[in-house]
Amino acid sequence: MDDPDVQDDNRKFTRESAEFRREALILATLDLIAEMGVRGATVREIAARANVTQGLIRHYFSSKEELVQAAYEHHMNTLTDQTAASSGKGSAVSQLTNFVDASLRPPIVDPSAVALWAGFLNKVQHDPKMQRIHQQTYNYFRDHLETLIVAALHETGRAVAASAAKQLAIACNAVIDGLWLEGGALPDAFSEGQLAQIGLDSVGAIVGIPLTKEVEQS
Amino acid sequence: MDDPDVQDDNRKFTRESAEFRREALILATLDLIAEMGVRGATVREIAARANVTQGLIRHYFSSKEELVQAAYEHHMNTLTDQTAASSGKGSAVSQLTNFVDASLRPPIVDPSAVALWAGFLNKVQHDPKMQRIHQQTYNYFRDHLETLIVAALHETGRAVAASAAKQLAIACNAVIDGLWLEGGALPDAFSEGQLAQIGLDSVGAIVGIPLTKEVEQS
DNA sequence: CCCGCAATTATTCAAGTGTATAATAACTTC
DNA sequence: GAAGTTATTATACACTTGAATAATTGCGGG
Structure with a gap:
């Protein structure tokens, strides 16, 4: 039956x-x-x-507020997890290259992701709990970038003071954020791969190491 | 009486x-x-x-919608007017320097301005009229930057192809936007003048012209 | 001086909001 | 296979929202 x-x-x-x-x-x-x-x-x-x-x-x-907080945390964790996994495990320079490249392509660059981020921003500025999450994500991302930069500089035979390294990380983070933002806010203004290319050129110029994403083949 | x-x-x-x-x-x-x-x-x-x-x-x-559109237009015009006036009229390099510097200090860098921008973003992505305003402002800003960059390069004896100039403008614009964003979203994370300093270093590295804001003092 | 128009207020309306409480029914356990 | 738990639905409530209409009232032109 x-x-x-x-x-x-x-x-x-x-x-x-x-x-x-x-x-x-x-x-x-x-x-x-x-x-x-x-x-x-x-x-x-x-x-x-x-x-x-x-x-x-x-x-x-217990309230809609709590749901929104949980959603924000989930979103930010998703973003960081996606980028953190992108470096791969080649040389330090290639890890940095991959990280920048991945940060400036879908699914990270995406109108919805930017809209989400913007939608949360107001709450972030007022709710201490959301502020904590935001700060945390930002620091995590930037520290990761700083580690990669320092390693890449070391690999190419250059030393860098701690304070200088932090400034470089802030600057590179800003380029990436800015390109991410514009790519998401004006999806049709950039061709595929253009953002990643510009990002690599800029980060390369800032840290003083030419970064090129070679097409891995064979 | x-x-x-x-x-x-x-x-x-x-x-x-x-x-x-x-x-x-x-x-x-x-x-x-x-x-x-x-x-x-x-x-x-x-x-x-x-x-x-x-x-x-x-x-x-005629509706609240219309009021919000008018407010957005007003805000964007205010922002561009404030930065456009900042270049001064010295050498091309110093004009570029001043422009970058002004873009990364109050009143441009300001939590309210960023919150405002973020608050509007959703509407921008859906309402064609607001999209037009957004695109317009972005292009205006970036073209202005491109002009300054080309002039500065010319002044220091370097030529640059049109397409390369545009890429440089996009990159520099991104650094500025990224720093602007972070300065507004995390107001306490950066000391006074730090954003401007990082911005000048980064833009300088990208275009290949060291930019320093000398304290003008007769 | 007061008349008339339009700027402004006062009030109303229907729809939508988050939250609270009561009723139901799907699964667990013995 | 019946009883008890509790995840889930159903309904209700007090309040806010943008909009519409009616009632005032400041103020310039005759």
Whole structure:
């Protein structure tokens, strides 16, 4: 009688794990903020997109505020995880090259990602908890960049003072951020690979090491 | 009897010129978006801050949307006007120096200005009219930068192809934007003048002309 | 001086907001 | 396979939102 594959489905809903539901709600929130701004991310829209009713949001998050915070943290972790994995494990110079290159291509460069970031910015400036997350992400990214720069300089036989290294990291980070921003805000203004090319040239000029992304072949 | 300086003020309101009211409403809107995000800029709050009642908004703007567009245009014009005036009229190199320097100091670098920009971004990505304004401002800024770079290179005896010049302008613009962004988003992370210093070093490295802001002192 | 117009206020409206509470039903456990 | 837990839905509430309309009132022209 009961074929377990075919649900007769007079069931009106299914119970899912807490993790599954939390993630679904967070992803729906991110989608909506990127698409319509914080304003468009209402509890009802979020619930609809996560295929639940709005009451469930407050079952998993004590307020919408908390959901937004969780969504922000998730977004930032995703971004950093994606870039951190991109360096590979060749020479220091090639690691730096790969890192810059990956930071300036999809999926990092993406209108939705920039829209998301912008949508959160106001909350970041007011909510201390979100400020902490922001600061954390920024430092993580910049420190990683600084490590790569120092290693690359060392590899090419140049020493650099700690304070100078930090300044270089700030500058390179700024180029990357600026290009990332413009690529996301004006998606049609740049051809594919153009941002990455400009980024490599600029970072190369700033640290004094020509960076070229060779097409790895054979 | 009636001292014209002292208003006895049983008058319940005063009539002002259309220009005065429009500007007051626009400034109130910008204030609120910077402070609380687009979300916080409600017709009632805007009206309160402009010292009028909410109905007046629709007397001057056919919708809130239109008011926000006008506010965006006003903000962008203010930003470009402030930077364009900063180059001065010395040598080409010093003009470039001044431009970069001014772009990375208050009042251009300012948490409110960044918050404002971010608050508008979502609308920019959806509303064609706001997109046009955005594109226009970006191009204006970048073209100005390109002109300064080409002149500076020419002055120091180097020629540069048109396409190369454009790439340099994009890169320098990105450094400036990135530093502007970070200075506004993390106001306490940088000491006074640090952003400008890093900006001058980076732009100098990218275009190949050391830029130093000498303290002008007869 | 007062008349009329338009700038401004006062009030109302329907739709949408986040939150709270009560009712249901899917899964677990014995 | 019945009872109990609790994830989930359903409904309600108080409040805010942008917009629309009606009622004032300042002020310039005759």
